Amino acid sequence: ADWRGADLAALSRAGLVSIASATLASLLVALGGIPLGYLLVRVPGRGMALLGFVVQLPLALPPLASGILLLFLLGYASPLGRLTGGMLTDSFAGIVLAEAFVSAPFLIVAARSSFAAVDPALEDVAATLGHRPWAVFRHVSLALSRPGIQAGLLLTWLRAFGEFGATVMVAYHPYSLPVYTYVAFGSEGLPAMLPILLPAVLIAMLVMALSLRRRAPVAARQAAGAAPVAMRAPSPAVAAAPEQPLDFTFLWHRNGFELDVAWQTRASRLCILGASGSGKSATLRLLAGLDNPDRGTVTLGGEDLGARPAHARGIAYVPQTFGLLPHLAVAQQVRFGVGCDPERARVWTDRLGLSDLLHRLPVELSVGQQQRVALARALSRPGRLLLLDEPFSALDATLRGELRDELAAFQQDIEMTSILVTHDPEEALLLADELLLLDGGRVLQSGPAEAIFRRPANEVAARLLGARMAAAGQAVAPHSIDIGGGILLEVAGEALPIGPIRWAVHPGRVALAEAGGHPATVIEAGPVRGGRRRLLVRLGDSVFPFDANPGLSHSQSVRLSIDPASLQVWPRQMLDLPTRH
Numbered sequence: 001a002d003w004r005g006a007d008l009a010a011l012s013r014a015g016l017v018s019i020a021s022a023t024l025a026s027l028l029v030a031l032g033g034i035p036l037g038y039l040l041v042r043v044p045g046r047g048m049a050l051l052g053f054v055v056q057l058p059l060a061l062p063p064l065a066s067g068i069l070l071l072f073l074l075g076y077a078s079p080l081g082r083l084t085g086g087m088l089t090d091s092f093a094g095i096v097l098a099e100a101f102v103s104a105p106f107l108i109v110a111a112r113s114s115f116a117a118v119d120p121a122l123e124d125v126a127a128t129l130g131h132r133p134w135a136v137f138r139h140v141s142l143a144l145s146r147p148g149i150q151a152g153l154l155l156t157w158l159r160a161f162g163e164f165g166a167t168v169m170v171a172y173h174p175y176s177l178p179v180y181t182y183v184a185f186g187s188e189g190l191p192a193m194l195p196i197l198l199p200a201v202l203i204a205m206l207v208m209a210l211s212l213r214r215r216a217p218v219a220a221r222q223a224a225g226a227a228p229v230a231m232r233a234p235s236p237a238v239a240a241a242p243e244q245p246l247d248f249t250f251l252w253h254r255n256g257f258e259l260d261v262a263w264q265t266r267a268s269r270l271c272i273l274g275a276s277g278s279g280k281s282a283t284l285r286l287l288a289g290l291d292n293p294d295r296g297t298v299t300l301g302g303e304d305l306g307a308r309p310a311h312a313r314g315i316a317y318v319p320q321t322f323g324l325l326p327h328l329a330v331a332q333q334v335r336f337g338v339g340c341d342p343e344r345a346r347v348w349t350d351r352l353g354l355s356d357l358l359h360r361l362p363v364e365l366s367v368g369q370q371q372r373v374a375l376a377r378a379l380s381r382p383g384r385l386l387l388l389d390e391p392f393s394a395l396d397a398t399l400r401g402e403l404r405d406e407l408a409a410f411q412q413d414i415e416m417t418s419i420l421v422t423h424d425p426e427e428a429l430l431l432a433d434e435l436l437l438l439d440g441g442r443v444l445q446s447g448p449a450e451a452i453f454r455r456p457a458n459e460v461a462a463r464l465l466g467a468r469m470a471a472a473g474q475a476v477a478p479h480s481i482d483i484g485g486g487i488l489l490e491v492a493g494e495a496l497p498i499g500p501i502r503w504a505v506h507p508g509r510v511a512l513a514e515a516g517g518h519p520a521t522v523i524e525a526g527p528v529r530g531g532r533r534r535l536l537v538r539l540g541d542s543v544f545p546f547d548a549n550p551g552l553s554h555s556q557s558v559r560l561s562i563d564p565a566s567l568q569v570w571p572r573q574m575l576d577l578p579t580r581h
């Protein structure tokens with residue numbers, strides 16, 4: 001190595017040109033590449049797919065070919081070159097453009113993969129929490145993609161810093177470090193190389209080291225900024241839900257599925273009940289403004305919500321997966337909504353038992369705790385409609401029961417109308433005054449929960465409402481059914497039309513009678529679960545399930561009483577299956 005012969009002034013100039021051009025090129029790429037990476041993920045269509053292919057092209061081209069392509073685009077004979085008086089070639093601007101062209105795919109590909117990994121449900125939740133599209137992009141999409149984008153930016157800078165082939169074609173002057181290396185090698189040979197290469201490698205290593213600098217763990221940083229939430233007695237200083245009639249009609253098509261629903265209700269505790277794929281979540285998303293109907297209207301308290309975007313509807317939405325932002329600790333999570341009321345946030349975090357978990361990230365919470373955080377966040381800003389999409393589906397039976405009871409208690413305290421989506425009839429009956437039954441995108445029945453439970457419109461509605469072993473019978477009076485064998489059962493609720501019916505009763509709502517009741521025989525005894533045995537009993541001509549103490553066994557005679565309010569009765573149709581026995 002010829003250390004003495006090194007031209008330090010020229011070397012420094014070339015080094016500065018490379019550092020400055022690589023930095024400018026990276027900025028340029030970031031400005032265009034980050035939004036482009038996002039659009040490539042979120043905007044569907046062939047045009048975008050083609051664009052995604054084209055932007056990767058520089059990776060496949062030999063750098064010299066990229067340089068020639070750029071000469072066609074930027075050279076003094078091109079329209080752009082003429083417009084700029086040839087300033088885009090053989091100049092510092094030319095170096096920046098050549099470096100940007102060749103290194104851009106590194107950032108675009110990294111940004112695209114990072115954005116693709118962000119769950120769109122998180123963006124949806126942020127929108128329903130009042131954030132405008134730009135804020136959703138900044139606080140959710142960009143925040144969650146940051147590590148991947150930073151890695152892509154580092155690759156972009158390093159690729160730009162080392163870029164030679166395209167640069168030498170577009171801008172031979174001023175010398176960048178790679179071009180200077182090439183020139184020095186041509187005139188002085190190998191002995192001139194080490195004094196040039198050593199600083200180049202050191203600069204690259206320094207930039208890499210700076211980018212690897214550890215940041216404080218997210219949780220710790222977030223918690224440090226979290227205002228302490230004082231423990232206080234529960235005092236949800238909010239009134240019960242005011243009457244605000246909800247009225248919506250939606251017609252919506254997607255992938256061969258057609259949703260055609262309409263509902264008018266004045267109740268404040270509502271439930272949409274239906275089998276999987278019946279359109280429950282789609283209805284909630286249309287209400288929240290996260291999808292647009294092909295045709296439809298939605299008004300709440302006489303106000304037209306349909307014309308407003310999701311962030312302006314004043315709706316709190318808790319999706320099936322809770323939509324917690326993985327980079328925010330509980331305290332930030334709860335205050336994430338636009339217009340979040342700190343006093344309300346304090347009350348709900350306290351009441352939901354989250355006060356000791358404020359510094360934790362979602363990944364450090366149990367599923368039940370995550371569900372509470374999502375609920376606290378939804379309730380901590382003023383809103384008029386609370387949309388809950390199967391909030392308990394991920395929980396075990398015990399926790400499910402506990403949280404269900406808690407939610408039932410909250411419903412008394414919150415000033416919002418709540419709409420719960422579920423396929424669990426028990427949940428629906430506990431948490432709603434009015435039901436909307438959906439089947440295959442159509443409304444099967446709607447109205448007061450108890451009335452629908454007792455009088456399902458048909459067999460499908462009855463099954464959605466939990467009727468399993470339905471039996472045949474005959475309505476012989478407005479409140480009496482004949483189930484064969486001379487047994488008449490009393491039925492509560494609306495008067496029945498005389499004629500053939502089907503009926504069912506929940507196994508837990510039949511009781512053994514000491515005296516009175518109806519004579520029945522145990523015809524099947526199942527295993528004991530939770531201290532109770534599931535039996536099949538014959539009563540009159542009907543067979544139905546019954547949960548009893550484990551002492552009862554096969555062929556035993558018993559006397560049963562059935563609460564008239566717990567019987568479900570619906571008209572028998574020609575297509576209904578015959579009774580099981």
Ligand SMILES: Nc1ncnc2c1ncn2[C@@H]1O[C@H](COP(=O)(O)OP(=O)(O)OP(=O)(O)O)[C@@H](O)[C@H]1O
Pocket residue numbers: 254255257274275276277278279280281282283423
């Ligand atoms: N974004 C979408 N793109 C295409 N099809 C969709 C989309 N969203 C919903 N669908 C379709 O609409 C239908 C109803 O879906 P939806 O999620 O509303 O059902 P659901 O009743 O909530 O079911 P589950 O109880 O399983 O959540 C389904 O056939 C589903 O495939």
